[in-house]
Amino acid sequence: MDTAEIRRRFVAHFEYNDTVGAHTPVPSASLLLDDPNLLFVNAGMVPFKPYFLGQETPPYPRATSVQKCVRTPDIEDVGKTTRHGTFFEMCGNFSFGDYFKEGAIELAWELVTKPLADGGWGLEESRLYPSVYADDREALDLWKKVTGLPEERILRLGKKENYWSMGVPGPGGPCSEILYDRGPAYGPDFDPTALGPDMPVALEDRLLEIWNLVFMQDELSAVRSKEDFDIAGSLPKKNIDTGMGLERVAFLLQGRENMYEIDVMFPVIEKAEQLTGRRYGADHGDDVRFRVVADHVRSSMMLIADGVTPGNEARGYVLRRLLRRAVRSMRLLGYEDPALPELLPISRDKMGETYTDLHKDWDRIARVAFAEEDAFRKTLQAGTQIFDLAATEVRSSGATVLSGDKAFSLHDTYGFPIDLTLEMASEAGLTVDEQGFRSLMAEQRERAKADARAKRGQHADTGVYRAVLDEYGPTEWLAYETLETESKTLGLFAEGIAVPSLAAGQVGELVLDRTPFYAESGGQAADAGTIEFDGGRLEVLDVQRPVRGLVVHQVRVVDGELNPRHVLHARVDPEWRTGARQAHSGTHVVHAALREVLGPSALQSGSYNRPGYLRLDFGWTTGLSAEQVRDIEQVSNQALRADLPVGWQYMTLPEAKDWGAIALFGETYDDQKVRVVEIGGPWSRELCGGTHVEHSSQIGTIVVTGESSVGSGNRRIEAFTGVEGFAYLARERDLVSQLTGLLKTQPDDLVPRVSDLVERLRAAEKEIEKVRLGQLLAAGGELAAGAAKVGPVNLVAHRADGASGGDVRTLALDVRGRLPQGEPGVVVVIGAADGKVSVVAALNDAAQARGLSANDLVRAVGPLVGGKGGGKADVAQGGGTDASRIDEALAVVTAEVGRVAAG
Missing domain, CATH: 3.30.980.10 (Threonyl-trna Synthetase; Chain A, domain 2)
Structure with missing residues (x-):
């Protein structure tokens, strides 16, 4: 049974159901929802979260959906096991205060076991093992009643496996899973009655979870972790939230080993086999790469389709990482040419059977993906050069470990995947400080999360607003009809707390029964204006909708003291x-x-x-x-x-x-x-x-x-x-007028006139640079002629005030070339310009033969000028910010040359 048919049967089972009633089929939401706590939709229930949290009233009592999802914490494990993937589809059925445990169990068991000819999936009952939360005796009895299974066939698991919460105060409840026994080839034999509260690792592949039924019945408080919390009481309305992994059911019904081999994914692997000449199933390392390609190509395509573009932050960073890992995996399989133009259309054709917009929007999707691959191919070339320099530096220092910050820089700045850095380091006889790299990555993720929270706001406690909405109903919003309304106060808040009044100068929030103000949304800024009352006036600073249906005005009291008794006149600034x-x-x-x-x-x-x-x-x-x-x-x-x-x-x-x-x-x-x-x-x-x-x-x-x-x-x-x-x-006209006046020309001649002036200025600057460089090199002859003798060494240690880094290097190399080549020669020039100190040391071959090193000299003087530097034995350079100790630094150079030369 192909994946599309499995999906169709799932939706039909609930849409036309007679057991508890028809469910409203809800199309998949975008992978991107306006939720500051999520980069992507990661579960089927996410679009329904406002209903479960009581923030919005559901428009239907029952619903069913097949939701696109992306989970990214385990990207690096994709392909290494057959359980990890990024994009997946979650089938679910939902009850909002309608049916509960018995109905959910009946619906799931019926679809799973119903014969294929009757529209079900026809899974063998003998292979199915329900599980319940260990303390949920009610669910245990219902499973026995609905299925007729003996109690010893029903597993009792602990909180980790079978209790659902969001990790924050709010709704929660016990779960029931339907597990499918794949047989002894996938794990040891087991006694269901002897299993403890945790599922043994050895049985995770054998007892495959295909469906999770969440019985949302508890109000959680003091949530310390997902397994450590207090139950404050029962929810006023009990809900059902289920999740069935489409890919898992697909590989069972298609007789495949894992999700990568199902009909909507394996064709990508087959195409990758053709391109690379490698064979899936022949080598574990290659199999991992094939699976990475299949998963990441599909995931990237679905993300781009929903509007994500590659970038260096948040969603864009995830997409960039997926695309580059796919390209990198193809290169490791031996394919050097552009891979995405070959692979992406295969995934489009399979997923496009359901998501037809992939075909309609293909030009844009392809353009984004192919451009990112082109950019990454250039990155690989540049990053390889950067890695080679870093590896050379590590070896020259006598070390064998590439630091975590170097690996992180390659990853973060140049887009180099860590697995590529590890592989190249191994080839160079080095190891990588992976722990340091992981630590820096964790810090970056935390910064990104904090930044996202700061930009988009946390889930505020909407309880105060919900209370107003529940008591008075939605705001009468008249922004389309009028700019002025007579209104009354329904709620006053300061710093999230209800208050009896707002005094002059105070900033707070105001809820009106009716308002003409536009609340910020759809890219349009909120209206500005005033709200007046007898003896006072408010300035409207912002207008938002913290919960659907309620408009909240942030105001500053300009005059008077506002309390709920006042009749208010709300007026939008008409010019605004x-x-x-x-x-x-x-x-x-x-x-x-x-x-x-x-x-x-x-x-x-x-x-x-x-x-x-x-x-x-x-x-x-x-x-x-x-x-x-x-x-x-x-x-x-x-x-x-x-x-x-x-x-x-x-x-x-x-x-x-x-x-x-x-x-x-x-x-x-x-x-x-x-x-x-x-x-x-x-x-x-x-x-x-x-x-x-x-x-x-x-x-x-x-x-x-x-x-x-x-x-x-x-x-x-x-x-x-x-x-x-x-x-x-x-303003542009005035600017043109001023320029034409200054240059005494007509507007149409302004561009060529300015272009001519720029060219003449550049030519003059080049001539000035030639003169300056000639003067600099002329000074080089004098410096070489005046070299000091330090033992057998000809030493020039010179201070060049006003010289920048490029000038200092030019002068040092010129002077070195003028020293007698048969004798040891050392040149150290330290320049200071614009608050920066530049140091360059240049040695000839004879000086190096005496044991002297430009790298050592620069390292010796670096701390004295407030900086550091290094390089090779013949030429090294550095910089700093403290020009007050340049003379002291030059004295150190003389002393160091004397010490080494004497030795």
């Missing part, structure tokens, strides 16, 4: 709103113009707009030419001149997609109703909740001010709109 509407509609226009100029694969990946300004990020692997930028600006302003109508209407998400509306990567939308904004009919149709102008001409103007890179595979366009756009053009 006008500018915001222009900028947001301008963003849609620029997006449409971008797609017209570059093609339909140039899709927006993010945006931000405030009054008079917009920026738009889009997936693209190369910089735009000046002509392309001008074309985008011209198409945008032609749309404004055409006075295109701007309208919006509500429809279901499937209707919007059928209508051609564009949805942003990573955004979540209401399946029941979405708002589609169109400009000029089909020219621009996007899902959007922002405020907009009524005709495109009202945007005023769009002035593109810049195009730049914001990471590999991602570009950014910035522009001004409305009055700010005209003001920008006026």
Whole structure:
């Protein structure tokens, strides 16, 4: 049974179920959800988390889904075992206060054991072993009742295996797993009644977990770890959350050994075999690499499809690592040519049977992936040179261990995988301080997590807002209809705590029963304005939606003292709103113009707009030419001149997609109703909740001010709109006027006139440099002629004030060349310029034969000038920041030369 059929049977089993009732089929959410605690969706229940946490009311009592997931903590273990993978699909059924344990057990057992002819999976009951949490007697009895199995066939496991929590206070509950016995070839025989609370490692391959049923019934408090917590009581509503690994069931039903050999993954391995001439199953090391390729190619493709682009932080870093590990594995298998153009289409064709957008968006996906492989191939070449230098330095110091910070630098700065560094170090007769490397990697991950939390905010305690919502219902939000409302206070908060009043000068949060203010979302900044009451006035600083349905205003009390008794007059600044509407509609226009100029694969990946300004990020692997930028600006302003109508209407998400509306990567939308904004009919149709102008001409103007890179595979366009756009053009006009006046030329002749001046300036600088270098070299002859005799050595130890590092090196090498070559000669020049000290030592062959070393001399004087340095025996250089001890350093040089020469 192919994977697509297994997936179809799963959804159908729940969608048309008569046991507990039909489940609403919910399409897979994007791998990117707006959750500050997750890089990617890593479990089937994640999209439903707001329902389980009580933050939102579920729109259906029962649901089923097949959710795309990515888990990344074990990337380095992928392929080494057959249990680890990054991308996977999690089948699940969910009950929100509807059926509970018995219903969940009946539904799972029925599908697993139902004959193939009846739409089930037909697994043999004799091979199935349910498990329960050891203290959950209720579940044990229900398994016996539903399945007819004897009690000794049901495993009792501890918290580690069979109790679910999120690791934080909130919902939790016992679990039941369905385990499949793969037989004695995969582990020792066992007695179910003799197993302890933990699953023995020896049985992990034999007793394969295929389904986990979570009985969400407890309210957890004082959570110290996932296995150490207090149960405060029972949840008011008991929920069901299940997860069934699609790939695991697939390899069982397809008679394969592991997930890498199923129908949607093994074709990539087969293609890799053809390209490399190696055979899967012939060598364990090669098998690991084949599995890495199969997993990472698929995972990378799915991440790019959902809008991730390679980068050096967070999601982008994970994608970059996956792509580069896949490419590196192909090289280790002996394939040196570009691999992704050969492998990625294979994965697309298999996964595209279900995820049809892979075909529609293929040009963009391929462009991003192939560009990253090209960049990595160049990185491999450059990184190899850096590694060779590092290895030479280690050997020259007499050591045999490449430090952790060197390995980390290769990894972090040059994109060198640690396994590549380990392999090359071994070939060079060195080892690597892996512990030091891992420590630095852990520190980096913690910094990245902290940065993500700081940028995106933690899960705030939304209980205070939820209480207001539960008591009064959602805010009447009138931002589309009006700029002013008469309102009353529903809640006052300061630092997350409800307060009776806010005094003058105090900053707090205010919830109104109705509001005209736009809350920040969809890239549009929150409205500015004021809220007035009898005897007082508030300045609105920010507007957010901490829970769905509730609008919260951050305010500063300018005058008076606010308390809930006041009648409030909320007023949006009309100039602010006008500018915001222009900028947001301008963003849609620029997006449409971008797609017209570059093609339909140039899709927006993010945006931000405030009054008079917009920026738009889009997936693209190369910089735009000046002509392309001008074309985008011209198409945008032609749309404004055409006075295109701007309208919006509500429809279901499937209707919007059928209508051609564009949805942003990573955004979540209401399946029941979405708002589609169109400009000029089909020219621009996007899902959007922002405020907009009524005709495109009202945007005023769009002035593109810049195009730049914001990471590999991602570009950014910035522009001004409305009055700010005209003001920008006026400043440009004034600048041109001033320059034409200074240069006494016409505007059309300004560029060639400035270009001519620049060329003349460069020519003059070259002449000056020639003169300066001649003077420097002339001084070299005098220095060589005045060399001091230190024993048999001709020594020049010279202070060159005003000389930079390049000058110091040129002078030292020139003087060395002028010393008698048959006699030992040592030249040390120390220069000081712009607060920096430069040291260069240059020795001839005769001096080196006497035991003198440029490297030793530079190392000796480095600490005296507040720095360090080194190099080879003939030439070495260093630097520092303390020019006050240069004379002392030169004296040390003389002493050191005398000491070695005398020896």
